[in-house]
Amino acid sequence: AQSVTQLDSHVSVSEGTPVLLRCNYSSSYSPSLFWYVQHPNKGLQLLLKYTSAATLVKGINGFEAEFKKSETSFHLTKPSAHMSDAAEYFCVVRDYGQNFVFGPGTRLSVLP
Amino acid sequence: DAGITQSPRHKVTETGTPVTLRCHQTENHRYMYWYRQDPGHGLRLIHYSYGVKDTDKGEVSDGYSVSRSKTEDFLLTLESATSSQTSVYFCAISERDRGRYEQYFGPGTRLTVT
Secondary structure, eight states: OOEEEESOSEEEEETTSOEEEOEEEEOSSOOEEEEEEEOTTOOEEEEEEESSSOSEEEOGGGOEEEEETTTTEEEEEESSOOGGGOEEEEEEEEOTTSOEEEOOOEEEEEEO | OOOEEEEOSEEEEOTTOOEEEEEEESSOOSEEEEEEEETTTEEEEEEEEEETTEEEEOTTOTTEEEEEEETTEEEEEESSOOGGGOEEEEEEEEOOBTTBOOEEEOOOEEEEEO
16 A cells, blocks of 8 residues: 655745755555645645656756655655745655555745 | 535534534545544544545544535435534545545534534
């Protein structure tokens, strides 16, 4: 069965500093992986996806993630945080049957 | 934005009453999902559909039923609402062709059971 671990429930960074949100997964198949962002009282928006093409994936708003099969990781990064990045971030793995398993989420705070 | 709407957007109801939430899509996607979101739990799958009249249970399906009579509509019913079903409910859609696998989400329905 698929599972997702987000290693930090809360990350706090200063504006202009790098962001790292960690995600590890387990999967019996070659997985598809996603990062979603949820701003307060909003729905979920797709940031980026990995579907067995390039291992370094670029998304919207300057975010990137690197798929590392040997480490079963899919960490999300951004070189310079902006105040508007403050939100909840979810790592998601898709299984063979088009079902999706969500991590518990990481809340990102950006300090001025 | 993907064409997904949810209705109602907010609802307050009393314990023991039936409640139906509606998800409507204009994307003609095959797969539709209902999730609930609660603090500390992320999103948990209630039920999903892989075609008209084809549905299956998710990890938290007790107390919920679903129906899909048309491609565009997926209904979630709480037969007899309980306070533990107070939550934010999200509908999602997805497709599975030409490299497209990702889900798109509706705006959510905030349900309060008093």
